[in-house]
Structures are given as C-alpha cells and as structure tokens.
Amino acid sequence: APPVMAQAPIVIKMQTSWPASDIWMEFARQYVERVERMSGGRLKFELMPAGTVVGAFQVLDGVNDGVIDAAHTVPVYWYGKHKAASLFGTGPVFGGSATTMLGWFHQGGGKDLYRELTQDIMGLNLYGFYGFPMPAQPFGWFKNPVASVNDVNGLKYRTVGLAADLMQNMGMSVAQLPGGEIVPAMERGVIDAFEFNNPSSDIRFGSQDVAKNYMLSSYHQASESFEFLFNKDVFDDLPDDLQAILEYGVEAASTANTASAMDNYSSDLQKLQTEHGVTVHRTPKEILDAQLKAWDQIIPTLEADAFMKKVLDSQRQWVERVVYYELMNSADLALAYEHYFPGKLNLGK
Amino acid sequence: MLRYIAFADDLSAWFGKVFAWGILIMAFGVGYEVVARYLFRAPTPWAFDLSYILYGTLFMMAGAYTLSRDGHVRGDFIYRLWKPRTQARLELVLYFIFFFPGITALVFSGWKYAERSWRYLEVSSNSPAGVPIFQFKTVIVAAGILLFLQGVAQVFRCILCIKTGEWPKTAEDVEELEKVLLQTKSLDALKSEDEGILPPRELAAGREPRDRDAQ
Amino acid sequence: MTDAHIAVGMLLILILTIFLGFPVAFTLMALGVGFGYYAYFDAARMWRAYDRALDSGGDAFTLAETWIGGFFNNRIFDLFVNQTYSVIQNDVLTAIPLFLFMGYIVERANIVDRLFSTLYSVTRRLPGSMAVAALVTCTLFATATGIVGAVVTLMGLLALPAMLKARYDVRYATGVICAGGTLGILIPPSILLIVYAATSGISVVRMYAAALLPGLALAGLYLTYVVVRAILQPQLAPRPTKEEVGDHTPAQLVWMMLTSFAPLAFLILAVLGAILFGLATPSEAAAIGALGGLALAAAYRALTWRRLKESVYLTARTTAMVCWLFVGSATFASVFAYLGGQQLISDFVTGLDMSPLMFLIMAQIIIFILGWPLEWTEIIVIFIPIFIPLLPHFGIDPLFFGILVAINLQTAFLSPPMAMSAYYLKGVSPSHVKLTDIFRGMMPYMLIVILCMVVIYLFPDIVYMLPDLLYGGQR
C-alpha cells in the first residue's frame, strides 16, 4: 500500500452500540482521546452513538461492509450470527471474573479462537480487540425483593442473549421487549423485573422510577468486556505505528475505563440509595446456586457444536488453573472492609 | 406490452396476496402470546420475532402489488389535473430517474446483505428460541426484484397511455370501501351477506382519485 | 456551495417531485441513494482493491474488474440496505397492519347503519339529534376503523340523505359528517400516533395516553357546537316527526344499544384498556383487537370468506403504502443529516431568536399549510423529523408537540384544495349538494380545531393528566 503521509489526519468513523446518553459513550470517548493524542493528531475519530449509521445490533455488519470503519460494542450483540460469540464475554461462569477472562483472551488462547471464529469460520473482513473487564452485571431490578428460588419462579423478566436461556431454566418467564419499552412495560406490569447493565447506565435509563429493589451479583453476564471492531481493509492500509496505536490503545483505555467505572458505578449506586430510595440487595446464595445449576443445563447444548466445545474447554482449563491461584492468593478484602467500615456491608448468606 | 403488463400485475398480486395472509398468522400468533402470558404465565420465546418478521415480509412483498394497483402515496393535487398523456410523459421520465436506480441498488445491496446472512444461517438474538432471520433478510431482494418487474410494467403503461391518450385498465381487484361506494353511490354493496365488496366492473377502468386517506 | 447547501437542495428537489405526483416512497429512496452516493464518495476507499492490484501488478482482467467494482463500492449501498432492514424489523410499526386489519374487518361488518339508527333513536330529544347521532357514529366508527374515507362515504350514503330528508341545512349536515369522520386519526388507537411515535422515538403507549383526553375534548367541542347551533338556529335542524324516528320502547332502545353501540365500544375500550393499563404492548393489543374484530364480524354474520380475503389484501396494500414511505425516508433522512442539512436548518432556526411560543406557532402553521396539498403520512414521515431535533432547543416536549400535530392534521382532511373528506362526501351525495356548501359546512370545525389547540396549549394538563396518572410524572 502507498504510505499515506499527507498532512490531513486519517479519519476513522467509529459507531458504538450505545445511545448518546449512556456512560459507555464516555468510555468510548476515553479510547478515542488516547488514540488521537498518541498518534500525534495523525488519527482522528468521528465517534457516533448507536443508530447514526446502523442500529446497535448491526455494527458488526457495518464494520464488515465498511459502512463504518470501527465499532465499539459487545459480542453478545451479534451472537445471532454465531452462538459462539456469546462465549466471548457472556458465557458460562466457571469461577473467573471479567479480568480473568480478559486474561484468557490475551494469554490463554482466546485471541486465536476469536480469530478462528471471525476469520476462518465466519469469513469476516475485520479485526476485533478486547478491553475493559466489566464488573459483573446485576441480577437486576425487581418490583419486590426476592429471597429464594421460589420468589423468582414465574416472574416475568426481561433480558437478552444466553442470559435468557439461563433465566428461563430457572423458571422465569423471559419476555422480549425492545429497549425503549422496558420502562413503560415495568410501569404497566407487562414485566415484573429486568436487568440492564450497571448502576450508571441503569440510573440514566430511569430504572429507579419503576422498581425499588436492585439485586446485585449474578452469573448471567459476569465476565464481559468491550469489543473494538475495525474494518480489515481500513486497518491494513494504516502504517505499522498507527496500527499499533489502535490495538494497544485498547489496552490503555481499558485501565481508564476501569477507573471511570469504579468511580461512576459506585457513586451512582450511592445516589440510587440516598436520592431515589432504592434498596440494594445482594442476590441470595440460593439463587446463585440455581443459576449455576441452570448453566449446567445449558452447557451441554452449547457443547453440541464442536467449535463451542473447543472454546469452553479452553476457558475451563484457564479458569481451573488461574482462578485457583487468584482465590487462594487474594486477601480477604471483605474482612478488611468490615474492619475499617464496620456494619456497612450486607453480603447476605 | 399488454401481455407483459398483465403478467407483471398477476405476478405482483400473487406474491402480495400470498404474503398478505401473514396478517392472520400474526394476529393469532401474537394473540396466543398474550393468552399464554396471562393464563399459563408462560410467554413464548418466538412471538416477538414472529410479529416483526411477518410485518416486514407482508409489507415488503406487497410493495409491487401496491404499485400495480397504483396504491403508493403521491402528492397528486397538481398531477390529477393534467391530461393522462401529460401524466404519462412525465411519469415515464421519472421512472428512469427516481425508480429504477434506487430499486436496482436495493436488489444488489440487498443480495450482498442477505447472502452473508445465509452463510451464517443467522438467527435472531432477541431470544433463546433461535428464530431464523436469514430468510427474512432475503425478503429485501425478493421485494426489490418484484418491484423492478412491476416498474417495467408501469413504464409500458406510460408508453401505452402516451400512444392512446388513456391509461390502460388495471386488473379487477378488491378496492377500498369508499372507492366502491363512490362508484355505486349506494349501500347495497354492504348488504349482501355472502358476497364480498367487489367494485363494479366499470371502476376498474381508468384512474380514480387515490385512496388518499386510508390509514 | 457546501454539503449542507446540497442537502437543502436535496430537500427542495424532493418537494418539487412530490408536487409532480410521482410515488413519494420511490422519490425518497432515489434521492437518498443518489445524494448519498455523492456524500459517501471516497475514491481512496472505493478503489482500494484497484490500487492494491496496481501495486502488486495484477493482470488486465483484475484491474478492469476492480476498477469497475470501485464504482459500486460506495458506502451508501450498505447504508441503504441497513436502513431498509431497520425499517422492516421495526417493532413499533408491527402494530400498523394489525390495527388496519381490525379496521377493515369492522368496516365490512355491517354495523354502521344499525349504529346510526340506534343512536338517532336514543338522541331524538336533543336539539340537532340527527347530527348528534351522526357525529357520535362517525367518531366511534372512525376510532375503531381509523379509515376516514370509508366513514365519510358510508355516512354520506346513510346519514346525509336522512338529514336532508328531515330538512336539515345542507352545510350543517355535511360539516358534521366530514369533521366526525376525521376524528379517527386522532383518537387512539390511531395509526397516525403510531407513525409519529416511530418517527420521534416516543413510546406509543405514552402517546396513546396523552392523546385520549385531547381527542375526546375535540369530539366534545364538535358536539357542543352541533347542539348549540341547533338551539340558536332551530331552522338548521328541525325536530323530527314521530314517523321519522319510529316509536321504540325504552327496552327496545336498550336492546338496540346493546347490539350496536356496546360491542363496538367494548372492542375499542378493550384494546385501549389493554394498552393503557399495561396488559399488553400496542402490537399485542392490536392483535387482540383484530381477533375481536373477527369475532364481532362473525356475530353480525358479516364474516364471509370473500370479505375476509378483501380485508387481508387491503391490509397488505395499505401497510405497504405507509411502510414503504419509511423505507424511503430512512435513507433520505440519514443522508440529509450526514450532509449537514439538519444542522443548517437548526442553526438557521435557532439564529432567528424566536421564543418557544413563536416557534411552536410557526411550526404548527407550517404543518397546517403542508396539510393543504399533502397527506398526513407524508407530513409525518418526511417533515416531522426536521422539526423534532429543534424541539429541545425551545424546551418543547416532543410528546406535547405530537399531540398538537395530530390535532392540527385533522385540518388536512378538511382544508381545500385537497380536502379529501369533502370530495368523498361530494362523491356520494345528491347532486344538489355543492362542494362549496360542504367546504362552508366544514369551516367552523377548522376553527374549532384551532380553538382546541389553543386550549391545549393553555392547559397542557389535558395532555399530561392521563400519562402522569398511569405512568407517573416523568416529563
């Protein structure tokens, strides 16, 4: 390719899968700012919210076709094209956190499997990078607090992706609703509960207006990361150093996003409690147990596909070794927290 | 030319009418969802996908049928004052500027889009039911092809009208109630219990004011 | 000339070709793709494969293929199909065919004559009783079917001869039919409101809750007008003689109401109630309504195979008419915004230094004027998206704006030169009824519409009361 050394910056059109008001738009902006500065102004981004060019669920097609150059999304949004996509973030939880699974992506063979899926199996014309290990997504918003598996049995619940399989296995009725109808549907009783994403996104979404019980901790989407997609032609045409900046910029933004998430998610959680009268609960162990049992039902069906089995084997292998070390080694942080801030935690049983 | 027009009209109507029956499946399917949710507390994992797939298929596949019956909205408050020949001349030109390029683009880009979806045998990500959507994306191509074929028939209509000074007859078909009533000026059309509300034969000739307010 | 000016040119060409009478959906599509080709023209990207082939010394065939292929490698084609797909999987618009189907089934259910004669017998002691009965029939029937032309022509054949025979004034009698039939596009479940919701991103449910009281208020104003005129000028609406009304015992009247008014009212209330009280989404309620319509038609022994078939086919055609407009406008609007047309208009309007009230009045006047030559479908799908982004600047709630638009567009059916209600009525009425009489008869209702808009502006609670009550205050 002819080296592009013109004065004018190369413009990358990046669309996200988030509405303009969502905090994840700001997370995407952190990536953009870093990359632009690192490139010394040679790269410039046009960052657009979902729907500007293509819909939130269509960014993969958009990048592949080159309608947009890049996307900021999550793989669960395109798992309709291949169910294995859900394993890169929203698959079964064997005990690893999102950080553990991002480690698997970089060091445990995830990257190769991702390449195999997107290039060899699906023949996509794009590259994908992963960053920002997200805090586990809450079990969600409930009209009434739930203490046992019995309480969730028969509830009308809204979620998407593999999580829908999971909740259905637990005896909930999973309703499918477009994003914009969730809040009105709660108001009107079409659904009794729903999960969205994190305290900051949830508060901006208006969840606190329709439910007052916020259940934290869940295995349905506990290890997700952002997916940064780039059109292959656009990426390949860039000089080496700019390619490196785009790729490693993801790693840089990952730290910035994590810090920002800690700050925002926690203060928004506080705001939900103090300003909106939301009661924060920890999901009871009984329900978490039931979730794991539900995953047990789902995993064999996923493993019917040879490639999915390969990915799950690789993840299990990684988790078995790495998380053993993590758990054995980690300091008991709850103990320390309780020591210095006594009586605040309510981790339940 | 008349034979091609008749062929295209029939083809468009056949596809439009076959997929039109989707409305019944839609009403019963979505109705079942509501019943299942309230009586059995068991919502279906497929009704949501089913409803938009049927809606999209129904209206896309009816596009050519609607064109053949001159049912697409026009801002025709000036147009209707012109002589048929003037209408036809202008319309002939506009078909080549405003119809074929866009429809051709729809067919080819739709093809690329659908073909890729077939490669993955794509399913909807709305629910665990895995409702297939690759066939649904193909509807874009099918609708485009039907519209293209119907567009050729409309061009022939224009040419015939320029020659004869009158619009060729459209095929006899079901019409909006107001159109039937305007023609018959009587409520008898509604009275018979086993008959439908077919327009009288003479209505099929020529162009009537369009169903501007059907909503 | 900047890209933004080109975008404005695109809009002007659109308006011009609309007036040439070419089907609007295809004009929108072609302009979107054509101007989009210019907007997304990027030689480096389009001929990237060709450049690569040149660099690597490809053979003549590869060079020719990649060079020609470059012309079709414009992003607009992918944008076009992506936008089309987002219209065909739009979950808000799914309610449209279902409501249309319900409407066509009810329209063919042989119900309107029963309804009118019953209401007429019930209201016979009121001043202007026949006009009152006609208005209520129109309102109820138009609300259930949403098909204005059918209501007006049906009533033109049914109520108008009856009123003329009873020596009603021609203007008085024709006005009430035209205005009453048009109410169906405002009172929920209305397809206009669904289309507005899909265009503006507002929840259909909120839209319905917000439109209900204004719709009833407008119907109430019409009713008041009809009765007051009949009191002030009794010669417009002479009291009926005994033989004209027929003699019914109260029990008979109740039975007549139960078999004509009640089922239709119940159908509407069931559909609306299911939506407003949260039992179902609008599409689900529409499906229930369609099934209810089938049951109703069966009960009236009007559900023949032939009529079912006709309703199915008409549903497909009318849905195609509305939704292909969306297919065209999706790409058009996207390219228009991409070229900066929307921004240019925003900058211009915000630069005018108008107060919110001035802006609101200007916007409504423009929509009112657009309603002379155009139909509500074109106005909402093409022009409303230009107004919506301007609303936040003036602090106007798009929900409130939408209700005003829906009321305003009542006039699109009543205002010459394209007053379809009048043409339909003229088409079925006796020859001595002149078009100018019908126009004159409709004029007071246009004034009432404007009055209604002023009242709603002054008392916005009419709009907000129901949504606030049902869904809590979240403006």
Ligand code: NA
């Ligand atoms: Na989630």
Ligand code: NA
């Ligand atoms: Na008009």
